[in-house]
Amino acid sequence: MKENKYDDKVFFEKYSQMSRSKEGLSCAGEWETLKKMLPDxxxxxxxxxxxxxxxxSICAMENGASSVVGIDISQKMLEIAKEKTHFPEVEYICVAIEDMDFKExxxxxxxxxxxxxxxxxxxELIKKINKVLKPNGKLIFTVEHPVFTAYGTQDWYYDNNKEILHFPVDNYYYEGKRITKFLGEDIVKYHRTITTYLNTLLINNFAINQIIEPQPPEDMMGIPGMKDEMRRPMMLIISAIKC
Incomplete structure (x- = not known):
């Protein structure tokens, strides 16, 4: 069974208090970079x-999309999405990403x-995405950067005074399952290398348009901890087109 931590009552309550949960895209550190990469x-x-x-999904509709299908494994997340969405052309489906099933x-x-x-x-996911995309269709996604996922803890090393020393990177080439702490809870994630992210796209008939490691925008530097995000990449954004 695929993990669905976001329907856990305690975890979901913690997640719902995050700025990006309450305020939306404007509070996401990667948004200023991502929105410049989005297609028409x-x-x-x-x-x-x-x-x-x-x-x-809402952003896509606000920028002229004819329709959106949003899928997520979390029923709790989708309940909030439905409350926020006022476009009848948006359909939300509760299903794991791996289990999506749409016509070619x-x-x-x-x-x-x-x-x-x-x-x-x-x-296998990239194969499915290739199948459901039209020719010349666009794929754009953000993931946690492989530097961020490699070691597993996703936390800094600190000195005796709780000051940051450095960020650990280890076992980079050993892809697979990692258990990390997020909002004080154990979360299962999967580490893979940049090579795997990119070559899998190329092997599956995608051409890569852009690869960006987004930096926090200047106007967020006053947020506690944000300046430290300049010390190592946390996210990776990849844009590709189906050939």
Whole structure:
């Protein structure tokens, strides 16, 4: 059974208190970079994988998409998404990303935000995405950076005074399951190398458009801890097109 931590009552309550949960995309450190990479949504049919609260689905509709299908394994997340979404052209489906089942060439654009590192079989997922995209369809996704996922703890090393020393990177080439702490809870994620992220796309008939390691925007530098995000990459954004 695929993990669904976001329907755990305690974890979901903690997650719902995060700034990006309450305020949306404007409070996501990667958003300023991501929005510049998004394709033209006008008249396009969108698939939002791991749609969560529906922020990206709503954004697509606000920018001219003809329809959006958002899928997520968490019923609690989708309940919030439905409350926030006022476009009848958006359909939310409760299903694991790996289990999506749509007709071939159903979508013009596939989006995903910080979800693929929860997926065990990335290669099979990319095959499915290729199947549901139309020719010249766009794929854009964000994941936790392999530098961030490699060691597993996803926390800094500190000195005796609790000051940050450095960020640990180890076992980089050993891909697979990691158990980390997020909001004080154990979370299962899957580490893979940059090579795997990119070559899997190339092998499956995608051309890569852009690869960006987003930095926090200047106007967020006053947020506690944000300056430390400049010390190592936390996220990776990849944009590709189906050939």
């Amino acid at each position: 949504f006008t008249g396009k049919r969108i698939l939002d994988l791991g749609c969560g609260y529906g922020w990206h 060439e159903s979508f013009d654009i596939v989006l995903s935000s910080l979800a693929f590192h929860y997926i065990k079989d990335y290669k």
